[in-house]
Amino acid sequence: MLNGDDWSRVRLNDVSLAQMGWTKRFCNKDLMEEDELVPTRFNTNPSSPCLVISPDKLSAQYSGEGKHGHDVGAAQADCPAPVKRLLYYFEITVKDRGQQGYVSIGFTDRQFKAGRHPGWEQNSFGYHGDDGLVYRGQGKGEQFGFPTFTTGDTVGAGINYAAQEIFFTHNGKFLGSVPKDVIVPLFPTIGLHSLNEKVEVNFGQRSFVYDIELIRSGDIDSAFSKLREWYPRLLQDNMSTICFLLHCQKFIELVAERRSEAAINYARLELQRFYGVGTLEDLLKDAVALLAYEDPKNSDLGYLLSLTQREAVADAVNAMVLSTNPALQNPERVLTSSLEKLLKQLTLCNTMRRDLNGRQGEIFNLHKLLHGAGSTGHALGKS
Numbered sequence: 295m296l297n298g299d300d301w302s303r304v305r306l307n308d309v310s311l312a313q314m315g316w317t318k319r320f321c322n323k324d325l326m327e328e329d330e331l332v333p334t335r336f337n338t339n340p341s342s343p344c345l346v347i348s349p350d351k352l353s354a355q356y357s358g359e360g361k362h363g364h365d366v367g368a369a370q371a372d373c374p375a376p377v378k379r380l381l382y383y384f385e386i387t388v389k390d391r392g393q394q395g396y397v398s399i400g401f402t403d404r405q406f407k408a409g410r411h412p413g414w415e416q417n418s419f420g421y422h423g424d425d426g427l428v429y430r431g432q433g434k435g436e437q438f439g440f441p442t443f444t445t446g447d448t449v450g451a452g453i454n455y456a457a458q459e460i461f462f463t464h465n466g467k468f469l470g471s472v473p474k475d476v477i478v479p480l481f482p483t484i485g486l487h488s489l490n491e492k493v494e495v496n497f498g499q500r501s502f503v504y505d506i507e508l509i510r511s512g513d514i515d516s517a518f519s520k521l522r523e524w525y526p527r528l529l530q531d532n533m534s535t536i537c538f539l540l541h542c543q544k545f546i547e548l549v550a551e552r553r554s555e556a557a558i559n560y561a562r563l564e565l566q567r568f569y570g571v572g573t574l575e576d577l578l579k580d581a582v583a584l585l586a587y588e589d590p591k592n593s594d595l596g597y598l599l600s601l602t603q604r605e606a607v608a609d610a611v612n613a614m615v616l617s618t619n620p621a622l623q624n625p626e627r628v629l630t631s632s633l634e635k636l637l638k639q640l641t642l643c644n645t646m647r648r649d650l651n652g653r654q655g656e657i658f659n660l661h662k663l664l665h666g667a668g669s670t671g672h673a674l675g676k677s
Contacts, residue, residue, distance in 0.1 A: 330378055333371030333482050333497045342367040342408040345486065353494040356392060356486035363433075364409045367486045370402060371497065374479035375453055380609040383452035384482045385463070385496045385503060388423065391444045392491030397423040399451045401460060401480035411485035417476045420485065421451060421462045428462070428472060440469050448503040453480065463504040468615070509608035514544040517611070525615055536611055538568050542581050543607045549584045550591070550599045557585065 335351035344358030344367030356367045375382040386399050400412030400420035413420025413429025420429045423443040427435025441464055443449050450463040453474060461471035484493055496502060501511065508517040518540060521529055528536055541564040548557035561582060568574050580595055587593040597603060 330376035331373045332376050332382075333373055333384065334499070335372050335497070336369045336495065337372045337481075338369075340408065342369065344409070345369055352497075352499070353389070353492065354484060354486060355390075355492040356489060358487075358489075360394065360396070360488040363414075364407075365487075366396075366409050366411050368402075368406070368408045368410060368412065368483060370406065370408075370481040370483045374404075374481045375401065377455065377479070380456050381452060381454055381612055383450055383502065383504070384498070385448055385450035386484055386493045387448045387496070388443060388445050388491075388493055390490055390492040391423070392486070392488045394488035395424045395442070395444050395491070396485075396487035397443070397491055397493060398429075398485035398487075399449055399462075400429075400483055400485075401451060401453065402483040403476070403478045403480060406481070406483065411487065412483040417478055417480075418483070419451075419460045419472065419474075419480075420483075421449065423447075423449070430472060430475075436472075438470055438472070440464065450502065450504050451482065466503045468504070509540070509543065509604055509611060512547050512550075512604060514540055514547060521611075521615075528614070533567065533571070535574065536614060538565075538571075538574050538578075539607050539610060541565055541568075542577060543604065545581055546584070546598050546603070549581075554585060 336347050336354060338347050338351060341347060344356060344360075344365055346355045346357050347369065348354070351372075354367070354369050358365050358367055371384075386397075388397055391397065396411075398411045398413065398420045400418060402412050402415065402419075403417035406412070406415055406418055411420050411422065411429065412418045413422070413431070413435070414433055416431050418429075418431060421427075421440060422429060422435060425435060426437075426440045426442040428438055428440065429435045440462065443464060448465055452461050452463075453459075454461055454471060457471070458474045459471035460474050462469045482495075482497070484495065486493065508514075508520060518529070521536075521540075528534070541560075545557055545560050545565060548554075548560055565578060565582075568578055581598060584590040584593070584595055584598060587595070590596060591599050
C-alpha cells in the first residue's frame with residue numbers, strides 16, 4: 295500500500311505507458327489524427343422540399359402541407375455517426391410542435407427517402423413524439439413505455455456500439471434501447487410532418503441535457519451525484535472499476551488545476567484502497583506519476599490531462615450505464631458486473647460481433663489491455 299509521502303514521490307521507472315492500454319488507445323497522437331468525421335450540421339444537399347433549414351444548418355422547420363405519408367420533411371446529418379467508439383449520441387429540442395406534433399428523431403441509412411420518418415423505412419430507427427412509439431424499419435410502431443414529446447422537450451438518440459443497441463432519452467432521462475440489427479452506416483436524422491413544427495439539433499456543439507457530458511466537462515463530483523441518484527446500485531460496491539475510473543479522473547482534474555496538495559489528499563482518501571488491485575494498478579501509477587512533473591501537461595503523461603482522456607472515461611462509464619437494464623430489481627445482477635462485465639462482453643464478442651456488424655465499434659480486450667498489452671501495448675504507448 296502507498297502511504298504518507300509516497301503519494302507525492304513516485305519513481306518514474308515504475309511507470310509503464312505501455313500498460314495504460316485502453317485509455318492510451320484513445321489518446322495516442324497518431325490515432326487522434328485519424329479520427330473519423332463526426333456530424334456537425336444538417337445536410338442540405340439534397341434537402342426535403344418540405345423543410346426550411348436555418349443558415350447555420352442546426353434547426354429545421356416544416357413548411358409542407360402534411361397531408362400524406364410521403365410528404366414528411368426529413369433531414370439527415372452531414373455524415374454518419376462515427377463507429378470507432380463505444381457510444382454516439384445527439385439531441386433535438388422541440389421549439390414548436392406545430393399543428394400535430396409529428397416530430398421524430400432517430401437514425402437512417404444513406405439510401406433513406408427524405409419524404410419519410412426515421413423508422414418507417416428499412417435500416418432506420420425512430421422515436422416519434424406524437425405517440426411515443428419506436429419504429430424499426432416498418433410503418434408500425436412498438437410500445438416501450440416511452441413518453442410522447444412536445445414543445446420545450448429535449449429528446450436524444452444514440453448508438454451504444456458496445457451492446458449494439460439504439461437508445462433514446464427524454465429531457466435528460468435514459469428511456470431504454472432496442473437492438474441495432476443493421477450493419478450499414480447510420481445517419482442522425484429528424485422528421486417533421488405538420489405545419490410550423492420546428493426543432494433545433496445539438497450534435498455536441500453545446501452541453502447535452504442528458505448527463506452523458508458530465509465527465510467530459512470535468513465535473514466528476516456531479517457525475518458521482520447523478521450516478522448515486524439514478525443508478526445507485528452501480529456505486530454500492532466501493533471497489534468497483536466505475537468508482538475507480540471516476541476517482542482517478544477526479545485526481546487528474548485536480549492535478550490539471552495545479553492543486554497538488556488537494557490531489558495528494560484526494561489520493562490518500564479515495565485512491566489508496568485501489569493500490570494492489572492488479573487490473574487497476576498500472577493506471578493508478580500513471581495517474582499518480584503526474585505529480586512528479588513540474589509541468590504535467592507537457593510531460594510524457596500529458597495525454598491524461600487531455601479532453602480525449604475525459605472522453606475515454608465518459609464513454610466507458612456511460613456504456614456501462616446504458617448496458618444496465620433500469621427495470622432490474624435484483625441489485626446483485628448489477629453489483630457483480632460494473633465496467634468489468636462490459637469489457638469482458640466486448641472481448642468475448644470480438645470476432646462474432648465485428649463480423650456481423652461490418653466491423654463497427656471499438657473493441658477492448660480486458661486481459662490484454664489491463665494486464666500489460668505486450669507488443670501491441672508498447673506500440674500504443676509511444677506517441
